[in-house]
Amino acid sequence: MRSKADNNKRILPRGLYGITGEKFSMGRSNIECVREMVRGGIEVIQYREKEKPLRDKIEEIKEIRELCRLNNVFFIVNDHIDTALLVGADGVHVGQDDMHISDVRTLVGNDMTIGLSTHSPQQAMQAVVDGADYIGVGPIFPTTTKDTPSVGLEYLEFATANINIPFVAIGGIKLHNIHEITKRKPYSVCLVSEIVGAEDIETTVRKVRDIL
Numbered sequence: 654m655r656s657k658a659d660n661n662k663r664i665l666p667r668g669l670y671g672i673t674g675e676k677f678s679m680g681r682s683n684i685e686c687v688r689e690m691v692r693g694g695i696e697v698i699q700y701r702e703k704e705k706p707l708r709d710k711i712e713e714i715k716e717i718r719e720l721c722r723l724n725n726v727f728f729i730v731n732d733h734i735d736t737a738l739l740v741g742a743d744g745v746h747v748g749q750d751d752m753h754i755s756d757v758r759t760l761v762g763n764d765m766t767i768g769l770s771t772h773s774p775q776q777a778m779q780a781v782v783d784g785a786d787y788i789g790v791g792p793i794f795p796t797t798t799k800d801t802p803s804v805g806l807e808y809l810e811f812a813t814a815n816i817n818i819p820f821v822a823i824g825g826i827k828l829h830n831i832h833e834i835t836k837r838k839p840y841s842v843c844l845v846s847e848i849v850g851a852e853d854i855e856t857t858v859r860k861v862r863d864i865l
Contacts, residue, residue, distance in 0.1 A: 661764045663743050665787045665819045666727050668696035669861050670843040673717075674798060675702065677846040686849045687717050691724045693858025697841065699746055701731035714740055729768065734760055744768055744786070749776065754783040768821075772804050774811045781818055788816065789843070792824020793834065798845045799824070809837050828857075831864055 671690045673683040687698055698721055700714050714730060718740040721728035729744040730737035734757060737745040744766030747757060757767050770789040771777045780788045790812045795803045803824060812820045822839040827847045834842055842865060851857035 662766060662786070663727060665744070665766060665768070665821075665841065666696040667819075667841055668865055669858065670697040670699065670821045670823075670841045671695045671848055671858070672699045672701050672731075672798075672843060672845045674845050674849045676704075677798070678849040679852075681849075683713050684716055684720075686854060687720055689854035690848065690858050691720055691726055693855040694862055695726060695858050697727040697729065699729040699731055701746075707733075711736055711739070714742075718742060729766070737761065737765065746770070746789070754780065754785050758784060772801055772808075774808060774815070777808075777812060777816050777820070781816065785818065787819035787821065787840075788812075789823050790816075790820045790839070791822060791843075793822055794825025794830065796825040796845075806833060806837065809834065809839060813838050828860065828864075831861070835864060 673686060675683050678686050683702060690698060700717055702710050714736055718728055727743045729746050730742045731746045732751065734745050738761060745761060746768040748770045754767060754769060766786040768787045768789065769780045769785040771780055777788055790809055792799060792801055792803045793806060793809055809822055819840045821841045821843050822834050823843040826834055826842060826844050844861060848854060848857055
């Protein structure tokens with residue numbers, strides 16, 4: 654039974670889940686990339702940036718948060734729980750080596766969505782037990798955006814059959830292999846470098862959304 658405090662929590666939308674990645678964006682800023690993704694109609698944006706000073710990241714997050722708010726795009730902050738709270742993000746996303754889900758929940762309360770990266774069926778099932786609101790499933794294919802080894806399509810098939818919370822297929826997904834993902838019916842799909850590295854981000858987002 655959900656508590657009254659849960660009534661304000663937004664559910665992660667189905668569809669296309671975008672992640673910032675200035676390293677792959679052909680010289681464009683995260684803000685420029687997000688603006689184009691929003692124009693393309695993307696459903697979810699996660700801010701992920703490892704290499705900038707924190708103050709710079711916070712200023713970017715504030716501006717991107719407002720862009721998402723104005724366009725009804727679900728906004729998630731990666732890692733930085735304090736900044737997610739500061740800007741009133743819809744969600745926060747953590748990894749296997751970050752703070753435990755129960756501790757994140759203590760900090761953010763019941764109104765903020767919590768996502769967790771998972772790389773195996775065992776991690777996925779534990780995430781459900783621990784109270785994650787959604788999980789990342791991957792990396793499905795080899796990827797240059799993270800160092801984690803790819804887990805293959807079998808894990809995605811497991812998630813489709815066994816996981817009863819929203820899950821996002823992620824990792825090495827491109828226009829040329831996305832059909833391998835969609836036929837396994839994930840809740841949502843994430844493309845990173847294929848989108849932020851595209852010559853025309855808005856058009857690429859529209860193409861992916863048409864496929865989904």
